[in-house]
Amino acid sequence: MNLILLASIVVVGIAVVVLAVHYTGGSRPGRFETVFDAIAAYRGDYPETEVLDGRLTQGRDAAFLRLASPDRVGFVQVFGQHFLTREIGPADLAASVAANHATISVSPRDFTWRGGQYLFDDTATAAEVAGWFPKAALDAPRHHIGSVRHG
Numbered sequence: 001m002n003l004i005l006l007a008s009i010v011v012v013g014i015a016v017v018v019l020a021v022h023y024t025g026g027s028r029p030g031r032f033e034t035v036f037d038a039i040a041a042y043r044g045d046y047p048e049t050e051v052l053d054g055r056l057t058q059g060r061d062a063a064f065l066r067l068a069s070p071d072r073v074g075f076v077q078v079f080g081q082h083f084l085t086r087e088i089g090p091a092d093l094a095a096s097v098a099a100n101h102a103t104i105s106v107s108p109r110d111f112t113w114r115g116g117q118y119l120f121d122d123t124a125t126a127a128e129v130a131g132w133f134p135k136a137a138l139d140a141p142r143h144h145i146g147s148v149r150h151g
Helices: 003-023 035-045 123-132 135-139
Strands: 051-056 062-067 073-079 082-088 098-100 103-106 116-119
Touching (some): 035 051, 035 062, 035 073, 035 082, 062 123, 103 123
Antiparallel strands (some): 051 062, 073 082, 103 116
C-alpha cells in the first residue's frame, strides 16, 4: 500500500473520531444543573456521608457541601464527564479559607487538587460557604494559593 494513501486513511479516521466525540457532546464542559446533581455525584464516592446542604459556584462546575460532621466540608467539581470529590477537614488545608467579595479561596495539602478561587453568585453565599469550614481553617495563617505549609 502506498504510504501517502495509508497516511490519508489514518488522518481521515482520526478526524471522524474527533468529530464524533464533539457532536455527541464529549467535548462539552460538564455542569451541575442543580445542587442535587452535585450531591448525587459526591455520594458516588462518599455514600455513607450525610450531606445537609450545598451551594454551587457561579459557573456551576463545582459545589461545596455542608456535611453532618461539623469539622468536614464536601467538595465536588466537574472535569469533563468525570468528578473530583473531596472531604475537606482542618488537616487537609495548607492555608486558610478566605471569603473575599463573592469568592472563596481554598488551598488544600492534596497534591492531586490544587484548590483555587471559587466564585459564587453573591457575597452572602461565599460567606456562608466559608462559614461551613472548621474555625481552625478560617483562623490559619494565609499563604499563597497552592502553597504547602510544612511542620
